Amino acid sequence: xxxxxxxxxxxxxxxxxxxxxxxxxxxxxxxxxxxxxxxxxxxxxxxxxxxxxxxxxxxxxxxxxxxxxxxxxxxxxxxxxxxxxxxxxxxxxxxxxxxxxxxxxxxxxxxxxxxxxxxxxxxxxxxxxxxxxxxxxxxxxxxxxxxxxxxxxxxxxxxxxxxxxxxxxxxxxxxxxxxxxxxxxxxxxxxxxxxxxxxxxxxxxxxxxxxxxxxxxxxxxxxxxxxx
Ligand code: ADP
Ligand code: ADP
Numbered sequence: 428x429x430x431x432x433x434x435x436x437x438x439x440x441x442x443x444x445x446x447x448x449x450x451x452x453x454x455x456x457x458x459x460x461x462x463x464x465x466x467x468x469x470x471x472x473x474x475x476x477x478x479x480x481x482x483x484x485x486x487x488x489x490x491x492x493x494x495x496x497x498x499x500x501x502x503x504x505x506x507x508x509x510x511x512x513x514x515x516x517x518x519x520x521x522x523x524x525x526x527x528x529x530x531x532x533x534x535x536x537x538x539x540x541x542x543x544x545x546x547x548x549x550x551x552x553x554x555x556x557x558x559x560x561x562x563x564x565x566x567x568x569x570x571x572x573x574x575x576x577x578x579x580x581x582x583x584x585x586x587x588x589x590x591x592x593x594x595x596x597x598x599x600x601x602x603x604x605x606x607x608x609x610x611x612x613x614x615x616x617x618x619x620x621x622x623x624x625x626x627x628x629x630x631x632x633x634x635x636x637x638x639x640x641x642x643x644x645x646x647x648x649x650x651x652x653x654x655x
Pocket of ligand 1: 462
């Protein structure tokens with residue numbers, strides 16, 4: 428589904444953020460990228476939706492070289508959730524979820540219905556929260572809206588960059604549980620960045636353990652935990 432072939436990224440200032448990365452993510456697989464700050468996780472993710480272009484190497488999505496896919500088209504196939512999702516403050520939760528229904532091919536009028544279904548899916552009751560504004564939500568609830576919005580176009584791929592990193596531990600655990608349940612239902616191909624090994628182990632079908640700019644181990648959670 429997603430394949431990295433000898434991908435490197437050197438930033439303009441000379442920083443080698445990612446160094447000759449080759450790995451593959453199967454369809455429907457949830458891969459967690461774990462490692463300390465600055466080891467290249469976010470750079471890896473941003474190359475998948477072409478927010479950043481690699482210096483060398485190739486990335487394939489379903490066998491297609493992504494450098495040949497128009498970035499706007501590409502991003503319709505890839506949902507993106509970051510640590511602090513940016514919601515429009517003057518739009519309601521429902522409106523934020525269905526930001527661009529016409530772009531998503533939704534018929535006029537069914538945007539609200541679809542948005543409500545998506546909110547249900549992420550565990551946010553649309554009848555309670557749909558008409559609220561972002562400032563009336565908790566941090567965890569805002570992240571749920573971010574996940575719902577990322578799912579709006581029904582993309583096969585989800586990129587999640589520390590999506591639960593900014594909420595307190597109790598809420599984080601709850602969001603993790605909900606996300607695992609959601610993933611059972613939607614079965615996306617997911618790249619999930621975290622610096623929390625417990626989160627990586629709990630969520631990942633496979634774990635990519637990063638060192639500086641490289642993946643040092645790529646294996647199932649049990650094997651990663653069993654490593655000396
Ligand atoms: P992580 O997500 O693991 O924290 P990043 O991918 O954000 O790591 O960063 C990897 C390395 O690249 C770090 O050394 C970081 O400082 C550097 N870096 C990230 N973005 C830029 C940039 N725009 N310009 C220069 N260096 C950058
Ligand atoms: P907006 O709806 O204004 O794009 P977002 O919070 O959704 O606000 O996006 C924040 C930033 O992330 C923007 O620069 C946007 O272009 C980018 N972005 C949003 N969705 C994606 C995506 N699926 N892939 C790549 N970049 C995205």
